Amino acid sequence: xxxxxxxxxxxxxxxxxxxxxxxxxxxxxxxxxxxxxxxxxxxxxxxxxxxxxxxxxxxxxxxxxxxxxxxxxxxxxxxxxxxxxxxxxxxxxxxxxxxxxxxxxxxxxxxxxxxxxxxxxxxxxxxxxxxxxxxxxxxxxxxxxxxxxxxxxxxxxxxxxxxxxxxxxxxxxxxxxxxxxxxxxxxxxxxxxxxxxxxxxxxxxxxxxxxxxxxxxxxxxxxxxxxxxxxxxxxxxxxxxxxxxxxxxxxxxxxxxxxxxxxxxxxxxxxxxxxxxxxxxxxxx
Ligand SMILES: [Zn+2]
Ligand SMILES: [Zn+2]
Numbered sequence: 001x002x003x004x005x006x007x008x009x010x011x012x013x014x015x016x017x018x019x020x021x022x023x024x025x026x027x028x029x030x031x032x033x034x035x036x037x038x039x040x041x042x043x044x045x046x047x048x049x050x051x052x053x054x055x056x057x058x059x060x061x062x063x064x065x066x067x068x069x070x071x072x073x074x075x076x077x078x079x080x081x082x083x084x085x086x087x088x089x090x091x092x093x094x095x096x097x098x099x100x101x102x103x104x105x106x107x108x109x110x111x112x113x114x115x116x117x118x119x120x121x122x123x124x125x126x127x128x129x130x131x132x133x134x135x136x137x138x139x140x141x142x143x144x145x146x147x148x149x150x151x152x153x154x155x156x157x158x159x160x161x162x163x164x165x166x167x168x169x170x171x172x173x174x175x176x177x178x179x180x181x182x183x184x185x186x187x188x189x190x191x192x193x194x195x196x197x198x199x200x201x202x203x204x205x206x207x208x209x210x211x212x213x214x215x216x217x218x219x220x221x222x223x224x225x226x227x228x229x230x231x232x233x234x235x236x237x238x239x240x241x242x243x244x245x246x247x248x249x250x251x252x253x254x255x256x257x258x259x260x261x262x263x264x265x266x267x268x269x270x271x272x273x274x275x276x277x278x279x280x281x282x283x284x285x
Contacts (some may be wrong), residue, residue: 001031001277002030002228003025004036004073004229004260005034005036005155005231006230011038013046015235018059025072025239028239029280031071031268031273033072033238035074037056037075037076038076039077042079057074075100077101077155078100078103080102080144080145081106082148085150098263099152101153101155103156104141109133109137126167131164131168134164135161139160139179143179143183148190152265153225153258161200166204184214187218188218188221193226194214194215194223194226195226198240199230201244212252218252224258226254228242246270250270256269257273
């Protein structure tokens, strides 16, 4: 019913325009869809200086006219890098977004950088290092991202497992419990939320970013801000596995999920979402 992690052709890797998502959202009866185009500030990134803000505004306005019943939110996904924090802060300060997702895609390893969101991570680093050497710097950067307070939510919390699972096997959060809890604590203190990013379910991990264990820890530590996103880069993935995400949120101890308008959090209860779904699908189909 809600999807707050969607990329259109305003991102370098997006495969559909915002109007296409709006039409699909209307067909599916979605309550709310949030675009969060990539804003990248490192020349190594595919979306480096790709985002055209005027074009993004124009396409949002056109899509709102196409699907007036769907609340369309305009967000941004920044690639958090500690070495670029000042630049990121300055750039964000002059903009008005519904929400900001801060994600770690690039990791500064001791023998070079690796793009953990791409298969090249295996060749660049994972293939020659232990799981600890590969994952620890990722979670350290994520800790800095949480502390920075630059995002309203942290994107795909344990993305490092995307290509890591092929190298090291299934990701067990318990192996990094101290490091992960430190990030979660910092997020709660900074008022930064998490998302359940369902793309991991259709990718190698077969589990969202993050899975149930991390979500439970986040809840136990006082976490309340939790969004749901598909990380769709094409229309077919819009709201993918949203039902599973809501069930997971409930299993982790949440009774509501979060959306944002002008960076102010708002909660929608899981009961309300389920009632709406039952209304739209009276046959249970
Ligand atoms: Zn991302
Ligand atoms: Zn994304």
